[in-house]
């Protein structure tokens with residue numbers, strides 16, 4: 505539901521236009537030096553409005569530590585971090601209420617929660633909830649300073665030239681999707697708990713929880729289905745397990761093999777396209793033309809790399825704690 509992880513365990517809460525959103529992190533080792541400033545660079549990368557194609561909604565996103573930090577260090581007890589919602593414009597969503605947005609969660613949420621859900625700004629389904637996840641990810645990254653975790657957008661609208669891909673959306677007055685690639689270096693051999701908690705399984709679980717993610721592939725991914733085994737196999741070159749090629753993407757048998765961890769995500773086009781659409785009005789029972797108001801990302805993928813890095817860090821910190829690669833007291 506809203507919690508994830510075994511030792512390094514997060515619980516998220518809040519709604520896009522409610523008072524606040526936030527996260528509680530349990531299982532963070534004691535003694536980690538931590539200030540709100542440590543979280544700011546990643547929080548800054550997640551914000552909208554800084555680059556073309558992202559939402560003009562501006563929030564300060566200043567982390568407020570509520571528990572789990574004492575004398576500038578983690579205590580080993582749950583860390584709760586709040587972010588206030590200050591820049592909301594709920595009237596856009598009241599007008600849209602009778603026509604659930606196609607591709608968004610409005611219709612299913614209404615069926616499942618009987619109209620009790622807070623629909624403003626997408627409520628609990630909003631990517632605003634990823635703010636807390638990015639904060640927790642920054643803490644996980646700080647715990648694993650020997651690792652580098654880097655995600656980037658590699659394609660927009662099928663174009664490797666990102667500017668060109670985005671321009672296609674702007675010219676068409678429509679939204680577009682993209683591909684994000686993530687690479688992790690410095691991982692030890694032996695992380696992952698097969699059968700069901702292989703690295704691929706656990707990472708995929710949390711990656712698919714990022715709103716708008718529709719596909720995940722590791723290493724050669726879907727292209728592996730077209731290769732010969734002799735071509736796909738990664739020959740082992742030395743006692744550290746370094747392989748000549750890396751079609752496996754750093755994971756074999758669900759366990760890290762010490763090579764670079766590589767995976768890619770397919771992100772769908774933003775459902776809230778500026779283009780006119782036709783869909784059901786649940787007040788009248790008829791379909792009608794409408795266009796979505798409000799502030800939206802033209803290409804969701806642009807803001808997602810730091811979120812991908814965060815969830816990857818959360819999963820890896822959990823595996824590292826399970827494998828006792830990170831101590832309970834630092």
Ligand SMILES: Cc1cc2nc3c(=O)[nH]c(=O)nc-3n(C[C@H](O)[C@H](O)[C@H](O)COP(=O)(O)O)c2cc1C
Nearest residue numbers: 608609629631715716717774775776800801804807
């Ligand atoms: C960083 C980020 C920003 C997003 N911004 C928007 C947005 O402005 N408008 C929108 O309709 N969807 C946006 N989404 C996607 C929706 O939250 C998502 O499509 C919706 O909750 C339905 O979930 P699903 O696409 O996973 O099925 C965003 C997602 C992410 C990761």
